[in-house]
Every structure is written in C-alpha cells, then in structure tokens.
Amino acid sequence: MSGSRTSGSTFVGMPAFPEAAHNAVNNPTLRGNLRHATHTIRAKRADAVAELSDWAELREAGKQIKDHTLRHLDRYLVELEASVTTAGGTVHWAADGDEANRIVARLVQETGESEVVKVKSMATQEIGLNEALEAVGVRAYETDLAELIVQLGKDRPSHILVPAIHRNRGEIRDIFRSEMGAWGRPAPEGLTDAPTELAEAARLHLREKFLRAKVGISGANFMVAETGTLVVVESEGNGRMCLTLPETLISVVGIEKIVPTWRDLEVFLQTLPRSSTAERMNPYTSMWTGTTDGDGPRAFHLVLLDNGRSDTLADEVGRQALRCIRCSACLNVCPVYERAGGHAYGSVYPGPIGAILSPQLRGTGSAVDASLPYASSLCGACYDVCPVAIDIPEVLVHLRERVVQGGPVTRDGSKVVLRPAKGHGAERVAMRAARWAFSRPGALRAGQRVASRTRRLHPRSLPGPGRAWSATRDLPPVPAESFRDWWQRTKGGEGGAQ
Amino acid sequence: MRVALFLTCVNDTLYPDTGRAVVRLLARLGVEVDFPMAQTCCGQAHYNTGYRHEAEPLARRFADVFREYEAIVTPSASCAAMVRELYPRMGERARAEGRGGGLSAALAPVIPKTYELTEFLVDVLGVTDVGASYPHTVTYHPTCHGLRVLGLGDRPRRLLQAVRGLELVELPGAEECCGFGGTFALKNADVSAAMGADKVHHAESTGAEVLCAADNSCLMHIGGTMTRLATAVRPVHIAEILASTEEDPTV
Numbered sequence: 001m002s003g004s005r006t007s008g009s010t011f012v013g014m015p016a017f018p019e020a021a022h023n024a025v026n027n028p029t030l031r032g033n034l035r036h037a038t039h040t041i042r043a044k045r046a047d048a049v050a051e052l053s054d055w056a057e058l059r060e061a062g063k064q065i066k067d068h069t070l071r072h073l074d075r076y077l078v079e080l081e082a083s084v085t086t087a088g089g090t091v092h093w094a095a096d097g098d099e100a101n102r103i104v105a106r107l108v109q110e111t112g113e114s115e116v117v118k119v120k121s122m123a124t125q126e127i128g129l130n131e132a133l134e135a136v137g138v139r140a141y142e143t144d145l146a147e148l149i150v151q152l153g154k155d156r157p158s159h160i161l162v163p164a165i166h167r168n169r170g171e172i173r174d175i176f177r178s179e180m181g182a183w184g185r186p187a188p189e190g191l192t193d194a195p196t197e198l199a200e201a202a203r204l205h206l207r208e209k210f211l212r213a214k215v216g217i218s219g220a221n222f223m224v225a226e227t228g229t230l231v232v233v234e235s236e237g238n239g240r241m242c243l244t245l246p247e248t249l250i251s252v253v254g255i256e257k258i259v260p261t262w263r264d265l266e267v268f269l270q271t272l273p274r275s276s277t278a279e280r281m282n283p284y285t286s287m288w289t290g291t292t293d294g295d296g297p298r299a300f301h302l303v304l305l306d307n308g309r310s311d312t313l314a315d316e317v318g319r320q321a322l323r324c325i326r327c328s329a330c331l332n333v334c335p336v337y338e339r340a341g342g343h344a345y346g347s348v349y350p351g352p353i354g355a356i357l358s359p360q361l362r363g364t365g366s367a368v369d370a371s372l373p374y375a376s377s378l379c380g381a382c383y384d385v386c387p388v389a390i391d392i393p394e395v396l397v398h399l400r401e402r403v404v405q406g407g408p409v410t411r412d413g414s415k416v417v418l419r420p421a422k423g424h425g426a427e428r429v430a431m432r433a434a435r436w437a438f439s440r441p442g443a444l445r446a447g448q449r450v451a452s453r454t455r456r457l458h459p460r461s462l463p464g465p466g467r468a469w470s471a472t473r474d475l476p477p478v479p480a481e482s483f484r485d486w487w488q489r490t491k492g493g494e495g496g497a498q
Numbered sequence: 499m500r501v502a503l504f505l506t507c508v509n510d511t512l513y514p515d516t517g518r519a520v521v522r523l524l525a526r527l528g529v530e531v532d533f534p535m536a537q538t539c540c541g542q543a544h545y546n547t548g549y550r551h552e553a554e555p556l557a558r559r560f561a562d563v564f565r566e567y568e569a570i571v572t573p574s575a576s577c578a579a580m581v582r583e584l585y586p587r588m589g590e591r592a593r594a595e596g597r598g599g600g601l602s603a604a605l606a607p608v609i610p611k612t613y614e615l616t617e618f619l620v621d622v623l624g625v626t627d628v629g630a631s632y633p634h635t636v637t638y639h640p641t642c643h644g645l646r647v648l649g650l651g652d653r654p655r656r657l658l659q660a661v662r663g664l665e666l667v668e669l670p671g672a673e674e675c676c677g678f679g680g681t682f683a684l685k686n687a688d689v690s691a692a693m694g695a696d697k698v699h700h701a702e703s704t705g706a707e708v709l710c711a712a713d714n715s716c717l718m719h720i721g722g723t724m725t726r727l728a729t730a731v732r733p734v735h736i737a738e739i740l741a742s743t744e745e746d747p748t749v
Contacts, residue, residue: 018686023689029617079724101747301624339692377679377693378546379642394587400548427681431544435552436509438538439559456746468684472691473722476512483505483514487533 003016014336014346016371025423029340037165040331045329045385046279061267063389069258069274070313074260074484076225077304087290089300089344094252096307097114097127103127104137104217104250105302111248113138113214119232119239120144122160122326123252123305125348131452137142140217141183143238145202152179154397158342158350161276161328167317169193176201184208191423206238216246216297220343221325222268226261227289230302231273235283243286250295254305256313256322257395264410268325271387275327284414304328314410315397321356323388330382336375352382356395364403373399374431404428426465448482456481502567503531504560504612506574506714509538513714519741519748520573520615523630526741528625531571536563542580542747546724547681548731550588554601557585561608570612573737575644575712583647585609614644615737616653616712626656632742633663636734637706639720640696641713642675654712654736661739667704671696678719701731708734 005479008105014020024030032309039176049055071074083092108116116133118124128141130151142151149164150157153175155161162384164172176187176198185205193195220241222231230251242410243249259481273282291300312320331337331351334342344352351371355372364370374394382392402409404427406418420428451458455478481489501524507518517533524531541553560581564570572578586609589602620623638658643652658666677683677693684690697720697735701709709724709731711717721733734748742748 001530011677016686019688022688023691049531101548130626179534295735317591321748335677335693336689340690373548374682375689377642377675377677377682377690379675379679381642381673383673384646397546397548397550401550402548404548405551427547428549431547431549431552434539435544435549435556437554441536444507444510446539451511465684466624468687469722471687472726473683473694473719474725475722476718478512481512481514483510484533484535485612486514486518488535492531492533 014366014368015348016367017340017344017375018371019346020346020368021375024341024344025339029168031339032264033166033168034341038338039164041332045275045332048274048278048280049385049448051280052270057273058267059387059389062325062387062430063323063337065222065259065264066388067320069260070256070319071315073255073258074259077255079186079225080223080228080258081304083225084290084302087228087291089228089302092303093303094303094305094307097305099131100127100252100303100307101129102303104252105138105262106132107248107250108133108138108215109136111215113210113248114327115139115141115213115348116211116215116217117141117209117242117246118147118273119216119250120234120241121217121220121252122149122153122348124217125157127252127305127307129252140207141213141276143206143209143242144234145199145236145238147203148206149175152176152183153215155198156343157348159328159331160326160349160351160353161331166343169195169198172198180205182351192496210238210241211428213242213246215248215250218243218249218251220251220257221272221431222265223253223258224260224262224265225258229262229287229289232286233282233284234286235277235279237284240284240286243288244296246297248299248301249288250301250303252303252305254307255309272325272327274396275325275329275385288456308363309423310413311410312357312360318356318395321353321360323390324353324357325388326353327387329385333381333385335379335381335386336377342376345375352376352392352396353390356392357391357401359399359402363409364399364418364421369404370423370489373397373403375389445482445484449485452482453482499529499569500566501529501531501569501571502564503533504540504564504570504572505533505685506572506577507538508715508718509573512718513735514574516714516735516737517739519735520571520622522746523628523737523741524571526743527581527619527625527628529623530676533569534563540577541581542584543680544732545580545588549590554592557588558604561605567651568611569616569618570608571618572612573615573712573735574691574714575614575641576715577651578612578617578645579643582609592672614648614650614712616650617741619646619657619716620653626661628657628721628740630642630660630664630740630742631662631721631744632707632739632748634663635667635704635706636708636739637667637669637704637731638672638703638736639676639709639711639716640672641711641716644712645673650712650726653695654710656737657740661742662744664739667706669704669709670700672700676716676720682706683719688698691723694719695727698723698727698729698731702729703738706731708732708739710734710736710739712736
C-alpha cells in the first residue's frame, strides 16, 4: 500500500485542539446551540435504549460481530467483491483518499455528466471528494438537509449525524435566503425560521436536483458480504431518491463496514437508530444488491476505501475504533464536545470517536492529531453509551502513549517506530521527577515539608504552565502538616493500628 | 482483619483531614487501620497522561507495600479504579510487549482487595448507618471513575441518607464530569474550566451548603472554582461527613 493519506482538504493546517476549542468555549451562541441539541438527543437516546430489556446483549452481540468480521476482514472483503460482481456491480479498491477520489472522478467523467447528487456519507467527507470533483469540473450537491446547510454556508460539518448542529434556526434561515439562489432554486419569499418552512424550502430546492441528476454518490452503513447488498440508513428520504433515480450509482465505503450476513443486520438495525436519533426503527432503510433491469441505477460501482484502516487494524488496542457504526451517541454525551464544538477536532469525525479515529487514520504527525488523544477528561460517558462497546478512554490513553513515548506503529502497511512527539519535553521531565520522588517516600516527605513550611508564601496565581490552573481556579491551601507526618507524630491519632 | 489505608499522594499532601477522618470513622466501626509509611502514589497521573512505563514502578511499589494486608481502603474512587481496572491492563500490555507475565503476577494480589471507602463500608463491613451526624444540606457529585468504572451506584447516597441531620438534595446534571480529568485540567484548561463552572452553578442551584464527593482531586478543581467564583457552597469529602459526630463534628 502506498501514497499519502488524504485528510479532507478543508482541515489542513488545523491548530491543536486546545487553541481551536478556546474560541468555541467563549462563544455563547455556539455553546447554547450545542448544549440544547446535545442534551435533547442525550435524554431521548437514554429513553429509547431503556425500552429494550436486552440492550446489554445487543451491545455485546454488535461488538462480537464487528470483532469477528475485522479478524477475518481479508476473507469477507473477497467474498463481498465476488457477491457484488455477481449481482452486476463493479468493485474498485482504493488504498487511500487520493486513489478513491481519482476513481470516482473518472467514473463520473465517463458518464459525461458534470453534476452529481450525494447521499450523506462520512467516507466521502473523510477523503474530500466534493473538492476533488470540483477540481475536475464536477459539481456535487449534498442532499441531506444538514449537509445542505453546511454546503450552502461554505461551512464545515461539526457532528457526524447532525453536521449543522452548531447552527440554530435563525442562522439556517439566513443561509437559505442568501445562498440557495446561487446553487439552484432560491428560498421562497418571506422565509421564516419555522422548521416546517425551512424543511419545505430545502425540499423544493433539492427536488429539481433529484429529478435532473444522472449520477448519485453514496456511502453505506453496512455491506453484507454474503449477498453483496449495501445498506443506507437515513431519515429524510433524500437517500432513497439518490439511490434509485440516477442512472449511475457510485458508493464509497470504508472496508470496515462489512457484516458477514443479513442476519447480522438484525442487531445493528436495532442499536443504530436508538443510539443515533433515539428512534425505535429507522425511517428510510435502503438496501440494494448490484443492479436490476428496469429498476434503479443501470450501473453500480463500489469503491472500497482503506485510507488508514488496515494500519489501524494492525494495532491491537486501537483497532476497536473500527467497530464504530457512526451513531454519534458518544458526541451527544461528551462534556468536552458539548463545550468545544465539533470543528475543534479538525476532522469530519469529531467528538470522542474522532479523537481516537483521526490520530489512527491520519497518524499523529500534525498538531491537531497529536492533541486529540488529550481532548478528553476520561470521564467514560462515551464508552457507556457506545452500542458496540468501544472503550474510548482505553484507546485515548493508548494514543497518548504513542504521542509521548513513540513506539511501533503500522503506516501504509509497514511497521515503523515513531519517535516521541515534540513539545512534551517539560512534561516528560516532570513525570520522571514525580516518579523518582514517588519511588522514595523520604523524598516525597521532604517535598511535602518544604511545601508546608513555605505555605504562607505560595502565590495565588502560578507562573508558566501553572497559569492554566490558576487562571480560573484557586489553589488548595497546603496544610501545616502532611498526613504522613501527622501519623508518625501521633502514631495514628486514636484509631491507628500501630 | 489487617486493613491498610491507601491515602493517595494528593490526600497525604493536601488533604490530611480526609485521612484523619477515614481513620476516625473506621476506628468507630471497630476497624483499626494501618498507614504503611512506604506508600506513595498509584501512578494514575502517569498512566493516564501516556507515561505507562513510568507508572509501572509505582504500581509495583504499591503492590509491594500493600501485599500483606487483607484489605486496602482508599478515599479516592479514581485511585481505586486505577488499581482495579488499570493495573490488570498494565500487566496485559507488558505481556503484549514481550515482557512476560511478571508485572501481572506482581500486581495480581492487591487488585481484588483494594476498595474505595464507600465500597468497603457497604460491601465489606455491611453498614450504611455509620453513626454519623452532620446537620447540613448536602448535594452529592458522583465522580466519573466511581460512577462509571467502579460502579459505586447508590452506596454513597445510602451512607449519606443515614447520617443524622443531613438533608441530601439532588444535584442537577450530577453524572456529568466536573472537568478535572487530571492533566486534562492543564492541557485543556478552557474546556476544563467551563465544565467546572457549570458544575459549580448546578451545585449552587440546589441551595446546598456542601457539595460532597468521594474524590478530593475532583473536589480540588470544583472547590478552586467555587472560591474563585465566590460561591456559597463548600466542597467536603464524604469521609469527613461520615466521620462527623455530635461530640466531634466536622465543620
């Protein structure tokens, strides 16, 4: 496997997470939008999950199906290729985003068309497909309502399921009013911010695109190896339009999206809707198997995307991230995401799952990717809600090790040894010093005594890195005597066993 | 039963009152505790910041110091979680790195007998009424590692509800992280501070005098935010509430 990984051109040069989060934390509109949206969906999800008495078993089953499939991915991919080919589709293999983009651009150009309609797809966002198509003169129209809002607003997605979660109704109305006309049918006169009016404006705008488009592009939530069936789970009906009306359908799907059999879908079609939208059953579940005469697209292409997934699979701790079914439950419950917003994660995969996916798919070389493993208080709420039991805190800590200690990783299919990341020198020294002191109770005690004797001299604000604490928090007063000195002096007071 | 107090480095250095409270509380319940002077730190800050190899000698030291005791009690949910959940993982990782089962074998004896204080009271001693008196309005913040890693459940609440004079009021958004997260508080200070301020505002909205938790590291962050925001609520460790009696009250 070769070639550099495409990271989605819109995210190149992102600052590290703490700097990017700084602005979001201090933006009251954004904080309000995110708080309202995440708390609403969080509560609904909890109710929807509580309805199922066998949730724990479903979660375990989902985890095991994914782990089994990943363990035998080589076999299932070949099986899938054969099934898709037998059903009349054509399978393409893409080692990285650039290769996938080139394949899709060529396939579109071969149809002679200059525009495509798109079903919401994380894989095509990940590789920056829209920008790649634009570069060869093909315009890609997003048809998911939230993706449309992001595209019209020349914005970036900030949530996996609800890419425009950072926008409120008033902002959406303004975007529709000012931008729709440049892309097609303008927004109706006198558009207000009522949800039904906004939805109707989008419906009218998109309808002409659905009816005109000859090429549709999608991702997929699942690919069934035994039959070559692809599955898209959506709730607006736009996906159904894009998957059935065009003459050519191109699906770009990450290789980890395979399930072996139809029977396996039974688990995920229960856990995915309840985890993502808190629905008992998903509204539009589209499934297609190759091509069918007189029904739907006449040509079907499946582009299987690696783009760092095989490398991730090679890591025995990190590989569990590939179980992800993109439900967003971890984003909705995350206190850090709620305050930092999705853009701070510098990737189409924000939130806790993004913090473990991006540094694995892209490597830890950039400022933002090296900072993502630290974008968590390790509170564990994400692991609790994950429907495939990804232990996100475990992977975060594992990736922190990779950043500060370096070590063996797989990049582009080869084993390499990473050097420790720059910028952690002072921390490394502090950690070693702490380990030294904690390995010698006498040294610890000496330090405690110095702190106690000088306690009246301690400043309220700390210099240097300590300012990060004392800017918003007072320091705890240091006691006159540590516990261990008290214990030794009093022999444990009255209750000690000495 | 030979019971050791693992106080933790943070409590030893900054919160000796919490340590004295544990000693006093357990003595009242007929349990004499020992404080092995060779104890230092469980290694959690090292491990969670990515310095697993620096944490290993600290874990080995912990196991050496506490091996002979029948129970190890600690007034810190996150340090108890470090021993119970992450020590086994450290052993597995060492094995995966080709260093054999030595670390696992060294750590194994202490893992099952390490208890967070409220677990020890409810599960080992079988008490929920510890004979305490604390005539104050209290709200309880379940810290993340106690809540989600150890699964403390309603143990702390049951203990608090049995305290005479104590009025327990529910904390809105109780299960949300306070934003401490160890080195997270420094590395992502803006987000950490925003989470802390929200936690403090929730505590204030209850009208309680005291915010109680089973972990002083979280309370250090919450309390530091409280004094900076000039809030009327005070942070108090649950051990100090449970140790409080009419004759010898905790303030």
